[in-house]
Amino acid sequence: MTGLLEQIESPADLRKLSGDQLRALAAEIRASLVDTVHCIGGGGHLASNLGVVELSIVLHRLFETPKDKIIWDVSHQIYVHKMLTGRRDRMGTIRQFGGLSGFADRQESEHDAFGAGHAGTSISAALGMAVARDLKGEEFHVVAVIGDGAMTAGMALEAMNHAGHLREDLIVILNDNAMSISPNVGALSRNVNKLRIDPLYRKAKREIGSVVEHLPLGRQAWGAAKRVKASMRDLLVPASFWEQFGFEYYGPIDGHDLHELETTLAQIKKVRGKPVLLHILTEKGHGVPEAAADPIKSHSGTYWMKKPAEVGAALPLPTYSQVFAQATQELIEQDSRVVAITAAMLEGTGLAPVHKKHPDRVFDVAISEQHAVTFAAGLATQGIRPIAAIYSTFLQRGFDSVVHDVVVQNLPVVFAIDRAGFVGDDGKTHQGFIDTSYLRCLPNMVVAAPKDERELRDLLYTGIHHDGPFAVRFPRGTGPGAPADLPMREIAIGSGEVLREGADVALIGFGATVTECLKAATILDERGIAATVVNARFAKPLDEDLILRVARETGGIVTAEENVRAGGFGEAVLALLAEHGLADRMLLMLTMPDKIVDHGPQAVFRTLYELDGAGIASRAEAALSLEVRQPSPPADPVLAPA
Numbered sequence: 099m100t101g102l103l104e105q106i107e108s109p110a111d112l113r114k115l116s117g118d119q120l121r122a123l124a125a126e127i128r129a130s131l132v133d134t135v136h137c138i139g140g141g142g143h144l145a146s147n148l149g150v151v152e153l154s155i156v157l158h159r160l161f162e163t164p165k166d167k168i169i170w171d172v173s174h175q176i177y178v179h180k181m182l183t184g185r186r187d188r189m190g191t192i193r194q195f196g197g198l199s200g201f202a203d204r205q206e207s208e209h210d211a212f213g214a215g216h217a218g219t220s221i222s223a224a225l226g227m228a229v230a231r232d233l234k235g236e237e238f239h240v241v242a243v244i245g246d247g248a249m250t251a252g253m254a255l256e257a258m259n260h261a262g263h264l265r266e267d268l269i270v271i272l273n274d275n276a277m278s279i280s281p282n283v284g285a286l287s288r289n290v291n292k293l294r295i296d297p298l299y300r301k302a303k304r305e306i307g308s309v310v311e312h313l314p315l316g317r318q319a320w321g322a323a324k325r326v327k328a329s330m331r332d333l334l335v336p337a338s339f340w341e342q343f344g345f346e347y348y349g350p351i352d353g354h355d356l357h358e359l360e361t362t363l364a365q366i367k368k369v370r371g372k373p374v375l376l377h378i379l380t381e382k383g384h385g386v387p388e389a390a391a392d393p394i395k396s397h398s399g400t401y402w403m404k405k406p407a408e409v410g411a412a413l414p415l416p417t418y419s420q421v422f423a424q425a426t427q428e429l430i431e432q433d434s435r436v437v438a439i440t441a442a443m444l445e446g447t448g449l450a451p452v453h454k455k456h457p458d459r460v461f462d463v464a465i466s467e468q469h470a471v472t473f474a475a476g477l478a479t480q481g482i483r484p485i486a487a488i489y490s491t492f493l494q495r496g497f498d499s500v501v502h503d504v505v506v507q508n509l510p511v512v513f514a515i516d517r518a519g520f521v522g523d524d525g526k527t528h529q530g531f532i533d534t535s536y537l538r539c540l541p542n543m544v545v546a547a548p549k550d551e552r553e554l555r556d557l558l559y560t561g562i563h564h565d566g567p568f569a570v571r572f573p574r575g576t577g578p579g580a581p582a583d584l585p586m587r588e589i590a591i592g593s594g595e596v597l598r599e600g601a602d603v604a605l606i607g608f609g610a611t612v613t614e615c616l617k618a619a620t621i622l623d624e625r626g627i628a629a630t631v632v633n634a635r636f637a638k639p640l641d642e643d644l645i646l647r648v649a650r651e652t653g654g655i656v657t658a659e660e661n662v663r664a665g666g667f668g669e670a671v672l673a674l675l676a677e678h679g680l681a682d683r684m685l686l687m688l689t690m691p692d693k694i695v696d697h698g699p700q701a702v703f704r705t706l707y708e709l710d711g712a713g714i715a716s717r718a719e720a721a722l723s724l725e726v727r728q729p730s731p732p733a734d735p736v737l738a739p740a
Contacts, residue, residue, distance in 0.1 A: 610660055
């Protein structure tokens with residue numbers, strides 16, 4: 099028998115269903131979500147999507163996308179939306195190479211009003227759409243759905259402030275899953291909320307206010323009455339905070355009650371002349387007991403369905419994040435000056451166990467990367483040695499603070515930049531493709547990358563003992579398997595190392611590409627080409643003597659890095675060679691492409707863009723065979739959507 103979900107080809111089909119059918123549909127959607135995430139091998143966003151099933155259904159019953167605009171903040175909770183907007187049959191491809199994106203993507207569907215992957219952008223984008231609507235004289239609704247965590251992003255509050263000032267018709271739904279729904283307070287709040295959204299109540303309030311204002315002391319009396327009413331109401335709901343931004347506040351309501359959601363939103367649609375905030379309470383992982391029991395583990399997969407490791411099976415290699423966290427814990431325990439900072443990524447950066455052991459030395463500042471960086475700068479002025487652990491894609495958001503608050507003052511802050519380079523299934527919004535470029539251009543900044551796990555530990559140790567800004571970038575996933583439990587040692591800043599000697603060509607790797615350069619050298623050796631392999635370690639400062647030596651002593655240089663060409667490590671090497679009249683020794687700069695890279699396994703993209711061992715070997719061999727070399731790079735690239 100065909101299920102209800104299989105009958106949903108477009109949002110219009112939802113409007114034909116009864117209340118009982120909608121509840122059955124919600125259960126089917128949850129089962130489908132679990133199956134989808136499990137079948138793609140985990141790595142999806144499960145708990146967050148389980149928490150917005152009812153909300154997604156109601157939004158698409160009441161609003162007509164793509165005419166009406168629904169903007170999902172971060173958009174990691176968009177799977178149900180995709181199922182309901184014609185992409186159900188492709189859900190098995192989500193986050194897979196060539197498949198659906200795990201986030202909102204304007205190029206994927208007209209129902210995805212705004213692409214996202216970072217937090218705090220939805221209200222700004224929604225306000226822009228609302229203003230554009232009014233400028234063009236059009237009629238449609240704009241709804242922003244934002245989680246309570248994303249509301250900690252300063253940008254979200256800036257947008258709230260602007261929206262209240264403009265008094266635009268705009269609906270913001272605050273999806274709050276950080277608290278339970280108390281039976282007493284929740285029930286009373288719902289009663290208060292039902293009164294406030296009732297059209298008769300709103301009309302009566304306007305009419306009584308108009309009459310009272312014309313009586314002696316009318317305005318003062320009406321104002322006093324409203325203050326008493328507000329003070330009583332605020333014992334129950336946090337309305338006054340949002341109303342200070344100029345928003346009409348409703349809630350909190352049960353975000354899993356389909357009837358209450360639909361009734362409330364239907365009335366809110368009628369509000370005109372000011373922005374509205376609807377506060378809903380939801381549960382991450384709702385409807386799936388295992389997911390709800392541990393929303394952290396179920397955030398990115400079906401942890402309870404994983405098969406246990408076979409007895410006697412080799413232990414998996416630690417990830418770079420785990421190596422980083424262990425090294426940070428050792429540094430905290432060795433040096434009283436060391437602290438760690440992360441922006442809502444304790445689990446992602448590996449710092450959760452370190453925070454548990456040293457809660458006074460590990461700071462989670464929520465989704466506020468700019469604050470994280472300046473907070474680190476403030477600590478550094480007082481003799482503390484902060485390690486700011488931030489993904490490459492998120493450090494972009496703190497760039498102003500990196501420049502203004504750290505670099506200009508030459509403060510000793512260590513930036514531990516996780517997920518640098520190809521990031522994998524999270525895709526275009528998370529690729530770490532430009533951090534080398536935007537850090538290498540900064541005075542006082544040291545930019546480093548380890549070739550393996552042991553070198554990551556050593557570079558962190560080096561950064562802690564450096565009296566200035568120090569950035570160390572490292573990739574997602576595991577490394578080549580170097581020992582990660584040896585004592586940390588200091589590395590001379592700006593020093594590289596030769597790993598293999600060969601007279602025909604020099605392969606200079608920066609970071610994760612060093613291992614691939616070694617593989618390429620082995621392949622080239624089988625083809626009769628002898629390659630020198632250099633581990634650069636530093637993009638700034640360069641090991642100038644080493645690079646110039648191998649340029650003179652080999653047939654030419656090939657650089658490899660997981661960063662775009664513009665401003666990257668390769669361009670730094672080319673500039674050095676040009677200064678010494680050796681620009682013709684640069685054969686190739688192998689980099690990430692001049693395009694926005696989509697989602698898919700890291701290995702796939704390394705092969706596709708010839709940054710794996712085989713690709714580097716083939717490109718180097720082809721470059722050596724050219725009779726006329728073209729050492730100059732093309733004009734500065736302009737990033738364009740894939």
